[in-house]
Amino acid sequence: MKRIVSILMCAAFALTAVMVLKEDVYGETYTDKVTSMEFVKIGAGLYMGKYEVTNAQYRKFKPNHDSKALHGISLNGDNQPVVYVSFYEAEEFAKWLSHKTGMKYRLPTDKEWDRACKAGENINKYWEKSEDACRYANLKDETHRAKVFPDIPKETLLMVYCEDGFVLTAPVGSKEPNKFGLYDMLGNVSEWTETPYDDKRITRGGSWSSNPDRATCSDFKQVFPKTWKVDLKINHNVFVLFVVAKLKR
Numbered sequence: 001m002k003r004i005v006s007i008l009m010c011a012a013f014a015l016t017a018v019m020v021l022k023e024d025v026y027g028e029t030y031t032d033k034v035t036s037m038e039f040v041k042i043g044a045g046l047y048m049g050k051y052e053v054t055n056a057q058y059r060k061f062k063p064n065h066d067s068k069a070l071h072g073i074s075l076n077g078d079n080q081p082v083v084y085v086s087f088y089e090a091e092e093f094a095k096w097l098s099h100k101t102g103m104k105y106r107l108p109t110d111k112e113w114d115r116a117c118k119a120g121e122n123i124n125k126y127w128e129k130s131e132d133a134c135r136y137a138n139l140k141d142e143t144h145r146a147k148v149f150p151d152i153p154k155e156t157l158l159m160v161y162c163e164d165g166f167v168l169t170a171p172v173g174s175k176e177p178n179k180f181g182l183y184d185m186l187g188n189v190s191e192w193t194e195t196p197y198d199d200k201r202i203t204r205g206g207s208w209s210s211n212p213d214r215a216t217c218s219d220f221k222q223v224f225p226k227t228w229k230v231d232l233k234i235n236h237n238v239f240v241l242f243v244v245a246k247l248k249r
């Protein structure tokens with residue numbers, strides 16, 4: 001009897017060990033066959049989009065989607081992140097992809113986004129010196145200032161003191177990834193989460209026009225979920241986009 005119990009205990013322990021090992025294999029990747037979107041495992045059963053969703057990927061869902069242009073610069077490049085997507089459209093995209101693939105896709109929660117951005121570290125951003133910011137994030141930098149605010153001296157603007165060659169959105173993955181291997185968590189385009197804030201939704205990450213203090217792993221905005229036709233002169237930052245998280249069934 002003692003031996004049987006011992007064998008059972010060993011079996012139970014082995015099973016637990018295997019399960020723990022499996023859950024600990026973070027960094028595992030997955031590529032969706034319909035859109036070619038890539039995902040990285042960041043938690044038990046939770047995958048986060050490795051890159052922001054591109055125009056080409058979103059157009060598998062809505063072939064005629066127009067990300068428009070600003071200051072005479074197109075935002076419609078295949079590899080640029082899709083913009084002018086409301087929260088409801090982002091949700092529809094995730095539902096469409098779930099239906100197409102039999103997997104469960106959805107927007108990340110605010111908490112999941114936070115975890116993905118910090119990537120296991122107690123940090124708010126990936127750089128120390130303003131001059132280094134362009135290695136990791138497309139923010140309001142010298143390229144942006146020179147085109148959009150040519151008459152305003154940089155000393156009087158809240159911006160990062162580097163130059164990345166992108167006035168508006170950069171092709172996804174142009175910068176260095178964070179510790180989880182996720183690109184553009186900060187800057188480039190703001191990202192919808194599914195988390196409500198009163199009758200709004202929380203967006204994260206800041207964008208190509210963000211001051212450095214508005215593009216951190218902790219900062220957030222509250223945006224009406226229908227927002228997409230925004231007066232650009234009032235607020236560029238609600239050029240929103242989303243990272244889709246995949247939850248294994």
Ligand SMILES: [Ca+2]
Pocket residue numbers: 138139140141143144164165166167168208
């Ligand atoms: Ca830039």
